[in-house]
Amino acid sequence: MINIQVLRENPERIRQAIRDKGIGDPELVDQLTELDRRRRDHLAALQEAQARSNAVSKDIGIYMQSGRADEAKALIEESSQLKTSIRERQEAAAQANEDLERGLLEIPNLPHPDVPLGHTPEDNKIIARHGVQRTFDFDPLSHWELAERHGLIDFERGAKVSGAGFPFYTGKGARLQRALMNYFLDLAVDQGGYEEMQAPLLVNADSARGTGQLPDKEDLMYEVSRDGLYLIPTAEVPVTNVHRAEILDGSRLPVKYAAWTPCFRREAGSYGKDVRGLNRLHQFDKVELVWFTRPEHSYEALETLRNDAERPLKALELPYRVLLMCTGDMGFAQAKKYDLEVWSPGQGRWLEVSSISNFEDFQARRMQIRCRLEDRKKPALVHTLNGSGLAFPRIVAALLEQYQQGDGTIAIPDALQPYTGFDRIG
Incomplete structure (x- = not known):
């Protein structure tokens, strides 16, 4: 949630952010400005009525003690009217506040000044490349062809049991999944200094709202409506909410967590070649890295987090590139985001x-996650960051395709062999 002072002092900045991100309606800013004015008017009138009510109550007591009952009677009538007015003002202020809070939930985060303007993938900026794309002396197969040949993934039976996008991993395919989980977590904990966490797979609406999935991504989430719960689209949701409504010790920041979870996404409206094989699933595994930092350190933390997410790609010797995402391709809640491909x-x-994203205080304001800082009298909102470290399906796809051999086998990267227990598939 944005700081309401920005709405009051620079509403055009918010309108521009909405246009730059292509999320929401700029006219909402005017509606929220009017709601904020109305709420403040109600609160001012409420305070005035309460002050008058207190004065009248005091005068009634004085008049009654001095035997001036007639004068007291008139004030008693006024006091009754004031109580009615106070109740009405309280209700009106509460309604205006509720409407304002609901509207603010629909305003996206403001992009950092470094974020490039744009609305298409071509507007994203490639800022780094690592590794060399392999050349083959044979025609390389796709990962779904390799998976079928070696009995690693059963897409057909997964579709029979649950529907498209819910594959079975079998044999060495299942062992490869388990190896990636342990390897990614070990890298995060042993080399990155993260605290490992196992998180719930179901969260309530407050949690989904806190990280920005609601209301922005409600159509992409699986809802257990009977219980008012949602299957998590990422471990970001439960792990960031672990400190909701808490005040952290600023001297102990940053706090860093790593969590492996299955993730569930409806991914509605996806068709064509992008959904072949493991490209786009409804259920997949991922290790998520989550940070809570002091406000002044969050952009330094973003670069460290990016390095942490790149670490397994370098170790697995997979060619990759780093993109700085443009305003229209960075998401609702992010202030700045990198993608690794x-x-x-x-x-x-x-x-x-x-x-890999920095949300600044956008999520923390929704969740009221604060910290005590030496130079501030009042607790300050923390900054939150997160990044995938990494998502499994496309890593498996890249590993199978990158390490396929001319004899039809698939080599296992040296770094992963202690976790798989085998050095080759096939």
Whole structure:
């Protein structure tokens, strides 16, 4: 949620952010400005009525004690009217506040000045590349062809049991999944200094609202309506909410968590080649990295977090590139976002495997996560960040395609062999 002072002092900045991100309606800013004015008018009138009510009550007591009952009677009538007015003002102020809060939830975060303007993938800025795209002396297969040949993933039976986008991992495919989970977590904990966490897979609406999934991404989430719960689209949701309505010790920041979870996304409206194989699933595994930082340190933390997300890609020797996402391709809640994309030789294109984002105080304001700082009398909102470290499906796709051999087998990267227990598939 944005700071309401920005709405009061620079509403055009918010309108421009809405236009730059392509999310929401700029006219909402005028509606919220009017709601804020109305709420403040109600509060001012309420305070005036309460002050008058207190004075009248005091005068009634004085008149009654001095035997001036007739004068007291008139004030008693006024006091009754004031109580009615106070109740009405309280209700009106509460309604205006509720409407304002609901409207503010629909305003996206303001982009950082470094974020490039644009609304298409071509407007994203490639800022780094790592590794060399492999050349083959044979025609490389796609990961879904390799998975079928070696019995690693059963898409057909997954569709029979649950529907498209819910594959079975079988044999060495399942072991590869388990190896990635342990390897990514070990890198985060042992080399990145993260505290490991196991998080709930179902969250309530307050949690989904706190991280910005609601109301922005409600159509993309699986809802258990009977219980008022949602399946998590990412561990970001439960892990960031772990400190909701808490005041952290600023001297102990940053706090960093790593969590592996299955993730569930409806991904409605996705068709064509982008959904073949593991490209786009409704259920997948991911290790998420979450930070809570002091406000002044969050952009330094963003670069460290990006390095942490890149670490496994370098260790697995997968060619990848880093993109600074443009305003229209960065999401509702992010102030600045990087994407990491691996090269898919079997498909001849880049696949996103991680997003690394700084939300500044946008999520923390919704969740009221604050910290005590030495130079401030009142607790300050923390800044929150997160990044995938990493999402499994497209990593598996890239590994199978990148490490396929001319004899039909698939090599396992050296770094992963202690976790798989085998050095080759096939």
